[in-house]
Amino acid sequence: MGKTATDWVLFVVLLIGALLMSGPFVWMIATSFKPAADVFQFPPTLFTADPQVENYVRIFTTIPFGRAMANSLVVSVLVTLLQLITCSMAAYAFACLRFRGREALFLIYLAALMVPSQVTLIPNFILIKTLGWIDTYQGLILPYAFSSFGTFLLRQYLKSIPAELLEAARIDGASHAQIYLTIVLPLAKPALGALAIFTFVAQWNNFLWPLITTTKPDMQVAIVALATLQGQYNTDWPLLMTGSVIAIVPVLLVFVFGNRAFIAGLTTGAFGGR
Amino acid sequence: MARSRVRLTRVARAEERAAWLFLAPSLVLFAIFTAIPVISAFFISFTQWNLFNEVTWVGLGNYIGLAHDEIFAKVLGNTGYFVLVSVPVQIALALACALALNRGLKGQTFFRVVYFLPVVTSTIAAALVWAWLFNSNFGLINAGLSLAGVTDLPKWMGSTRWAMPAIIIVSIWQNLGYAMVLFLAGLQNIGKDVHDAAALDGATGWDRFWHITLPLLSPTTFFVLVISIIGSFQVFELVLVMTKAGPANATNTLVYYIYQNGFQFYQMGYASAAAMVLFLIVLIFTLVQYKLQRRWVHYG
Numbered sequence: 001m002g003k004t005a006t007d008w009v010l011f012v013v014l015l016i017g018a019l020l021m022s023g024p025f026v027w028m029i030a031t032s033f034k035p036a037a038d039v040f041q042f043p044p045t046l047f048t049a050d051p052q053v054e055n056y057v058r059i060f061t062t063i064p065f066g067r068a069m070a071n072s073l074v075v076s077v078l079v080t081l082l083q084l085i086t087c088s089m090a091a092y093a094f095a096c097l098r099f100r101g102r103e104a105l106f107l108i109y110l111a112a113l114m115v116p117s118q119v120t121l122i123p124n125f126i127l128i129k130t131l132g133w134i135d136t137y138q139g140l141i142l143p144y145a146f147s148s149f150g151t152f153l154l155r156q157y158l159k160s161i162p163a164e165l166l167e168a169a170r171i172d173g174a175s176h177a178q179i180y181l182t183i184v185l186p187l188a189k190p191a192l193g194a195l196a197i198f199t200f201v202a203q204w205n206n207f208l209w210p211l212i213t214t215t216k217p218d219m220q221v222a223i224v225a226l227a228t229l230q231g232q233y234n235t236d237w238p239l240l241m242t243g244s245v246i247a248i249v250p251v252l253l254v255f256v257f258g259n260r261a262f263i264a265g266l267t268t269g270a271f272g273g274r
Numbered sequence: 275m276a277r278s279r280v281r282l283t284r285v286a287r288a289e290e291r292a293a294w295l296f297l298a299p300s301l302v303l304f305a306i307f308t309a310i311p312v313i314s315a316f317f318i319s320f321t322q323w324n325l326f327n328e329v330t331w332v333g334l335g336n337y338i339g340l341a342h343d344e345i346f347a348k349v350l351g352n353t354g355y356f357v358l359v360s361v362p363v364q365i366a367l368a369l370a371c372a373l374a375l376n377r378g379l380k381g382q383t384f385f386r387v388v389y390f391l392p393v394v395t396s397t398i399a400a401a402l403v404w405a406w407l408f409n410s411n412f413g414l415i416n417a418g419l420s421l422a423g424v425t426d427l428p429k430w431m432g433s434t435r436w437a438m439p440a441i442i443i444v445s446i447w448q449n450l451g452y453a454m455v456l457f458l459a460g461l462q463n464i465g466k467d468v469h470d471a472a473a474l475d476g477a478t479g480w481d482r483f484w485h486i487t488l489p490l491l492s493p494t495t496f497f498v499l500v501i502s503i504i505g506s507f508q509v510f511e512l513v514l515v516m517t518k519a520g521p522a523n524a525t526n527t528l529v530y531y532i533y534q535n536g537f538q539f540y541q542m543g544y545a546s547a548a549a550m551v552l553f554l555i556v557l558i559f560t561l562v563q564y565k566l567q568r569r570w571v572h573y574g
């Protein structure tokens with residue numbers, strides 16, 4: 001088989017693969033426009049003869065889904081901002097400053113990447129409960145305000161800044177805070193962007209922690225509200241699919257617009273971590 | 275000479291002070307939410323506590339309990355089954371897709387984005403639509419199978435035999451794109467000139483794949499393998515939405531069991547002991563792979 005013939009076969013195989021990968025999304029969207037009775041037809045049809053937007057109204061009236069979306073947005077944005085601050089500050093210290101214990105502390109931060117999140121789940125839950133922080137934003141946000149992964153990602157990037165540049169600024173009398181704010185942060189924009197997108201997506205999709213630390217519907221994030229909805233309306237597939245569509249739209253938008261930065265961050269973080 | 279040394283140490287000391295100031299926020303957060311909890315989890319695993327009564331020290335009691343717990347044995351078996359099937363299939367498919375895309379086919383960006391969409395999608399939302407697709411009475415998958423002439427349709431999430439395969443299929447669908455993107459990045463690090471030189475020497479496509487691409491790609495493969503194994507041991511959300519560990523614990527997995535014991539039965543000590551088992555498994559895989567890596571990974 002010649003090179004072009006092989007390429008065509010592969011192209012068709014990849015196209016079929018793309019259909020399989022995107023199929024569930026198409027099915028999700030198609031079902032969200034179906035009237036409730038339509039879903040119990042066999043064999044099922046992809047497009048209903050009677051499309052309607054009723055489900056998109058119902059989802060906001062049966063449960064406080066608007067509030068849940070707002071909660072997700074508040075938590076994800078604040079976690080992202082806090083991580084950008086705490087991780088970039090730590091990364092600046094690790095990459096650009098000399099101090100005793102630097103390597104040891106960095107190793108400890110790195111070792112934390114090997115700890116599965118379920119290990120710290122119970123002690124953190126007990127802590128948040130003891131503080132009376134169940135059903136609060138601080139309980140949802142603060143445990144994620146710093147990450148070893150983010151520090152590592154930014155440190156790798158900051159190490160590429162020429163030391164002479166920072167040295168020159170020092171000689172001109174700039175303080176460390178000035179260097180960090182006016183030289184390092186602007187130069188680190190691509191890495192900060194990658195971390196921001198990565199953190200936002202991870203936090204939006206985060207499930208187990210918000211599940212166990214919220215009890216009131218008003219404090220649930222969108223993904224937890226979706227899982228709760230399944231418990232209450234487990235055969236109302238159009239409603240469940242509508243909730244799913246709405247809950248994944250923000251992340252898909254962020255990903256489609258920032259996919260280059262996202263994947264760059266993912267692969268740098270990944271290969272650097274080896 | 276003496277003066278400049280004094281100045282140097284003063285500068286160094288100022289730099290050291292600045293470093294700790296920059297590290298302060300991360301140190302506080304890391305101590306409160308990571309370091310202290312890891313140590314606490316270890317101690318909690320030696321106690322019996324339901325959050326309301328007094329904490330009782332039970333020594334190795336929880337671990338002995340786990341060793342005699344028939345459900346826990348089943349949970350470990352299920353988790354092992356899930357990891358053993360999903361990881362190799364996912365890696366093989368991801369590598370095949372990456373190799374195909376790396377030939378410079380048309381629409382590379384399009385394919386990369388489409389294959390990656392499930393990775394960024396909430397697992398809960400993904401599991402919901404797949405639960406609907408796998409629905410044994412009205413789902414699209416059984417409709418397709420029956421159109422294809424299958425008469426003995428699987429009951430999927432309702433059957434002890436097919437529930438786990440259903441979860442495995444969804445997991446592969448969701449994680450394929452991540453492994454593929456990592457493989458693509460790895461392939462792009464292998465210079466094209468290496469291949470051109472081998473082609474000039476008369477090596478066929480398969481020869482080049484086995485003797486050049488695969489060995490040079492092994493650091494990536496190694497990394498994808500470790501990440502996939504560790505991630506697969508933590509399967510949880512798919513189980514929660516699709517089967518709730520049923521039927522008859524056929525899909526109960528390690529993290530689901532930790533969740534059940536901790537947050538449904540409020541047995542904090544027992545759940546922590548199970549979490550320590552997970553920690554140990556992850557640690558062993560990380561270390562074993564790290565050792566093996568030296569033996570069979572060729573850094574180009």
